[in-house]
């Protein structure tokens with residue numbers, strides 16, 4: 001059976017129309033679910049650093065534990081003071097840093113952070129009795145192929161490292177992607193972020209580091225992924241330093257008499 005060109009064109013347009021409506025409806029209707037899954041993923045990373053993530057935890061359990069044990073606090077990024085009037089749960093630091101109205105250009109830095117937000121979020125890990133157990137700070141910086149987004153967890157001395165995790169990056173699996181390897185992540189615990197002079201000292205070295213008691217400021221390199229590893233070092237130097245959370249950490253220490 002032969003069809004006219006007009007029939008073929010109209011038929012193809014109809015198929016395209018139906019498909020695009022289907023794709024558009026799916027994209028719009030799935031958006032809230034995707035946003036929630038993203039939020040749950042980030043909450044689960046924060047909980048894992050806080051030692052509060054259990055195997056097989058449901059999304060609801062993650063959300064409940066996050067609400068009861070993690071206190072997100074908004075700070076004025078430049079002064080480090082706590083800021084009022086911003087909903088810490090809804091606050092999107094990445095969006096704030098991307099918007100010229102709510103961010104500033106960052107000074108040149110090896111982590112290639114381009115902008116810093118006017119306000120930032122820090123997470124207080126609370127004990128069951130309501131006491132502060134630790135701090136979790138958001139960090140990001142450039143690896144080889146991508147910007148790595150994650151968190152660093154510190155003890156209440158604002159110096160001992162509890163852990164590091166990345167929730168988004170595009171580094172090569174098996175090379176830079178080894179930042180996700182639980183064995184490598186476990187090497188961070190017990191190390192120190194700052195030296196005796198208060199300078200950021202933690203770094204990923206090339207090769208193997210010693211145990212935390214003997215080699216507190218260095219972590220094993222990622223073999224075949226020195227560029228990603230350097231990115232992690234630069235990311236921590238930036239976010240823990242004066243152009244990053246330095247002012248906040250100074251105030252935190254002052255408040256606690258450290």
Ligand SMILES: Cc1cc2nc3c(=O)[nH]c(=O)nc-3n(C[C@H](O)[C@H](O)[C@H](O)COP(=O)(O)O)c2cc1C
Nearest residue numbers: 144171172175176177222223224225226227228229
């Ligand atoms: C396909 C491909 C993917 C790579 N992915 C990464 C990566 O994700 N991170 C990284 O640092 N290096 C990666 N490299 C290697 C870098 O080019 C570079 O050789 C390496 O970082 C040097 O590290 P090394 O001194 O430990 O060998 C990749 C190389 C190739 C060919």
